[in-house]
Amino acid sequence: MIVKKLELVNFQVIKEFNADFDGNVYFITGDNELGKSTVLKAIGALLTGNRDAVLKNGESKGFAKMIVGDDGEEYEVELKFTKANPRGTLSIKSKTTGMKNDNVSMLQKIFGYTDFDAVEFSRWSETAEGRRKQIEVVKALLPENVRKRIAEIDTEVAGLKTERTGVNRDLKTYKSISDAAGQGLTTEDLKTYAKLKDITELMREQQENAQLIEKAKTVRSALAQRAQQLEEIPARMEAAKDSYEKAIEAAKKAMAMAEQTYKETVAQIEAEKSDFEKRKANAENWLAKYEENNPEKLDTAEQLRKAEEHNKKAAKVADYLTKKKQADDKRAEAEKMDSDIAKLSAEREKLISSAKLPIxxxxxxxxxxxxxxxPFIAGKVSDSQIMEVAAKLIIASNPTVKVFRIARGESLGEKRLQAIIDIAKKNGFQGFIEEVKRGQYDLIVEEYTENE
Structure with missing residues (x-):
């Protein structure tokens, strides 16, 4: 469907306008403030239902009427507006059935018209919001399954990025904790103190040595006692002899008894001597063996202190390695998310590149x-390229109502303009192109011909 007729009365700056259309491309020309852009705006309002206050200043009422159709069906769209209702009331009527409807959604359902002009489209690239709108326009041209998959990818990537933000925050925390735990540790420390030392055997050895040292004190005391006892033997023997002689002198009658007593005493002393000598020899033998591995000469306490020092550092290494692993795990998790995002982005890019967009x-x-x-922004691509892309997108976005509008057509340049005209003819589209012509004080609408 194309625009076949347009009639305006008191529509913004236009007092009256009436034109029939049956060709491809029309130029709307004239100097500034004659209503060129108003004609484009009127076509857009009647195709989409989107408009602001349209009543001409100083007037009480007006209307805009347009016939849209093809050889099979035609629709009459009318917008009536008054001072009380400057935006007006819109209606659409089928010329075939006579059915009339004033529901804007019905108008949009019938025409399905995507409304944006090239100038507006070019301005969108100036802001982030506008660039998002441009993306949505292009996305709408992709096959439904591609749009659906891209939406799924965008949702998944957004979720991964959100999750990755948390992981990166955790990674930063764990990295800080890990670095603090590893403060003062060298690479050599991580090798040397990778394991704790088992001090159980040293503790047992230290306890046994303590017991042996105490026993050595007791044996040394006993040895000294036995030596002293042995030293006392001669005196005791002399005393016994004196006692014996005195007994002889004092009581010969008791000689036999004294002799017996003497013998018994001597025998006892000899026995004690033998026992003392045996005990002394045992003590000397034990101490000789003890001296071979004297625990008093072994610095077990120093060994234990060193082992405890080792284990303190080993514990620090273990703590650092645990915290480092937490940081490494978070880093691996973040890298996995980056990889997933990259894969999804690559899939998204492949979907877009293989979708064969119309441009x-x-x-x-x-x-x-x-x-x-x-990047499709001013300064990176030329104004004429932006305008050409906009025209092609309008054509691709409107398969039902094959109408496009371009403001400031004079900025396109001859080659770009010709390219747009060729596109319109090739695809059976109808174009309305505004051009400023200084010194032309009448609003003129004329169809493009090859000899122009």
Missing amino acids: SGLSFTDDGLVLNDV
Whole structure:
């Protein structure tokens, strides 16, 4: 369907306008303030239902009427507005059935018209919000299954990025904790103190040595006692002899008894001597063996102190390695998310590149459109390129009502303008192109012809 007729009365700056259309491309020309852009706005309002206050200043009422259709069906769209209702009331009527409806959603359902002009489209690239709108326009041209998968990817990537933010925050925390735990540790420390030393055997050895040292004190005391006892033997023997002689002298009658007593005493002393000598020899033998591995000469306490020092550092290494593993695990988790995001982004990019968008070299990223690998923003691509892309997108976005509008057509340049005209003819589209012509004080609408 195309626009076949447009009639305006008191529509914004236009007092009256009436034109029939049956061709491809029309130029709306004249100097500034004659209503060129108003004609474009009127077509957009009657195709979409979107408008603001349209009543011409100083007037009490007006209307806009447009016939849209093809050889099979025609619709009459009318917008009536008054001073009390400057936005007006819109209605659509089928010329075939006579059915009339004033529901804007019905108008939009019938025409399905995507409304944006090239100038507005070019301005969208100036802001992040506008670039998102441009992306949505291009996305709408992709096959439904591609749009659905891209939406799934975008949702999944957004979730991963949100999750990754938390992981990166945890990674930063664990990294800080790990670094603090490893403060003062060298690479050599991590090897030397990787394991705790088992001090159980040293503790047992220390306890046994303490017992042996105490026993050695007791044996030394006994040895000294036995030596002293042995030293006393001669005196005791002499005393016994004196006692014996005195007994002889004192009581010869008791000689036999004294002799017996003497013998018994001597025998006892000899026995004690033998026992003392045996005990002394035992003490000397034990101490000789003891001296071979004297625990008093072994610094077990120093060994134990060193082992405890080792274990303190080993515990620090273990703590550091535990915290480092936590940080490493978080880093691996973040890297896995980065990898997943990269894979999804690659899939998304492949989906877009293989979808065969209607404009060669046009694609999009999360940040905006890209034309031939160049960001689609002013200063990166020319105004004429932006206008040409906009025209092609309007054509691709409106398969039902094949109408596009371009403001400031004079900025396109001859080659770009011709390219748009060729596209319109090839695809059976109808175009309305505004051009400023200084010194032309009448609003003129004329169809493009090859000899122009």
